Amino acid sequence: xxxxxxFVVTLARLENLxxxxxxxxxTPPAITKRLASLEKRLGVRLVNRTTRSLSLTSEGQxxxxxxxxxxxxxxEMEDLVSSGRTPRGLLRxxxxxxxxxxxxxxxxxxxxxxNPQIEVQLEVTDRPIDLVESGFDLAIRFxxxxxxxxxxxxxxxxxxxxxxxxxxxxxYGTPTRLADLAQHRCIIHRQNDDxxxxxxFVHQNHSEVVKVEGMLSSNDGDIVLGWALDGxxxxxxxxxDLAKYLHSGRLKRVLPDFILPTAxxxxxxxxxxxxxxxxRLFIDFLVEHFDSNKT
Numbered sequence: 001x002x003x004x005x006x007f008v009v010t011l012a013r014l015e016n017l018x019x020x021x022x023x024x025x026x027t028p029p030a031i032t033k034r035l036a037s038l039e040k041r042l043g044v045r046l047v048n049r050t051t052r053s054l055s056l057t058s059e060g061q062x063x064x065x066x067x068x069x070x071x072x073x074x075x076e077m078e079d080l081v082s083s084g085r086t087p088r089g090l091l092r093x094x095x096x097x098x099x100x101x102x103x104x105x106x107x108x109x110x111x112x113x114x115n116p117q118i119e120v121q122l123e124v125t126d127r128p129i130d131l132v133e134s135g136f137d138l139a140i141r142f143x144x145x146x147x148x149x150x151x152x153x154x155x156x157x158x159x160x161x162x163x164x165x166x167x168x169x170x171x172y173g174t175p176t177r178l179a180d181l182a183q184h185r186c187i188i189h190r191q192n193d194d195x196x197x198x199x200x201f202v203h204q205n206h207s208e209v210v211k212v213e214g215m216l217s218s219n220d221g222d223i224v225l226g227w228a229l230d231g232x233x234x235x236x237x238x239x240x241d242l243a244k245y246l247h248s249g250r251l252k253r254v255l256p257d258f259i260l261p262t263a264x265x266x267x268x269x270x271x272x273x274x275x276x277x278x279x280r281l282f283i284d285f286l287v288e289h290f291d292s293n294k295t
Contacts (some may be wrong), residue, residue, distance in 0.1 A: 008046065011035070012064045013134045015053055041287040068135050070204035075137075075276060087177055087278045088117035094131065094139040098221045100124035104140055111285050126191070126219060131268060135145045137279050138269040142238070145268055153283060156265035156290045159239045161246075163252040164165070169252060177236070178203070178258055181212050185233035188217035189224045199236060201258040208258070238263045265290070 002010075002024065011020045011031075021028040039046055046060035056064060075089065095104040102125055108120050112168055121262050123136075131139050142158065168185075175181055178201060196217075201208045214233050218224050222239065228235040229245065235253055245251040267283050269275065275283075 005071055008038070008060070008063055009067050009071065009135045011047065011054070011077060012056055012060065013129075015055070017054065020038070023245050036254060065133055067124070068133050072133055072270070086117050087281055089278055090119045090121065091138075091276075091278045092121045092123070093137045093282070094123050094125070094129055094134070094136045096141060097126045098115060098122045100140070102230070107286065107289060111282060114285075115281060118281075120282075132270050138267050138278070138283065140265065141188065142263040142265055142267070145266075147268075149271055150268045151271040152266045152268050153287070154264050154266050155283075155287050156240065158263045158265055160236055160260040160263050161239060161242060161256070162171075162234055162236055162258070163242055163246070163251045163262070164234045164254055165229060165231045165251055166249065168228075169254075171231070175255060178208055178210050178255065181210050181234065181255075182196060185214070185216075186212035186214040187224050187227050187233040187235040188212070188214055189221060189236065190217050190219045190228055199260075201260060203258045236260060240265070 007024070011017075014020050014023060015036075016175070017031050018028050021031045024031070031144070035047070042059075042063075044059040045057050046063055047054040047056055048210070049126055093104070093108070100122065104124075105122060108122055112118060112120055129136070129139065131147070140155075156284050172184060176182060181199070186197070186199075190196065197212050197214075199210050199212055212234075216224070216232055217283065218227075221237070224235055225237055225241060228237070229250055242251060246253065267286060269283075
């Protein structure tokens with residue numbers, strides 16, 4: 001049975017009693033009973049519950065914050081006493097939804113074949129997370145994060161391009177100026193809290209912004225890429241995703257002289273911890289993989 005610390009951290013991360021029950025392989029009534037027992041022992045309410053979700057009380061937030069730190073210290077202690085032995089233990093990894101499913105999950109499979117004593121929990125989500133308080137050992141994300149509690153290691157340089165299918169360009173023409181985009185059908189990838197339909201560029205050392213419109217948008221990168229391949233409009237997508245389609249001619253770059261912000265791939269990990277051997281091994285494994293697969 002997991003400790004109360006792990007139980008509450010998991011509950012706070014999933015924000016749902018049923019999801020926590022599935023994650024811990026127990027019944028929802030068992031989760032409810034354990035939470036009630038813990039709150040009774042502590043003499044405080046840790047969460048506010050509804051039929052569909054839960055939120056932490058101020059006491060619950062304090063509990064989770066300290067629990068995450070204590071669990072991290074326990075992992076460090078275990079790594080210290082087992083140093084020099086076969087890498088083992090739990091590695092908790094967070095990655096973006098589409099990239100985590102298509103790229104990171106197969107890499108985890110390869111990694112555990114080489115390190116069978118390491119248990120990996122991979123969680124994929126496009127929602128920003130608090131890496132420290134959620135108890136993850138590392139997160140794999142495109143773009144820079146502002147959290148100063150984290151260290152970062154870039155594992156892939158990744159430019160972003162405007163692109164469209166030859167079919168679309170034949171039907172609607174190829175834009176020659178940035179202002180032309182306002183007259184085109186643009187496919188919008190909705191990400192987190194980014195301003196909707198606002199595309200930012202650098203051209204000849206000057207920043208330029210254009211407001212675009214289109215009939216299609218989604219928060220899933222694979223979906224918007226599929227729409228572009230089907231000829232529905234102009235899309236911003238990363239070099240990593242576009243390489244094979246640009247090479248085959250199924251997509252073409254548009255306005256190549258206008259530079260978009262990069263979407264480099266980083267591994268983030270809490271800066272206050274000494275990296276466990278299993279964490280260092282996995283980061284090095286990722287770096288080696290992406291170095292060997294540069295296009």
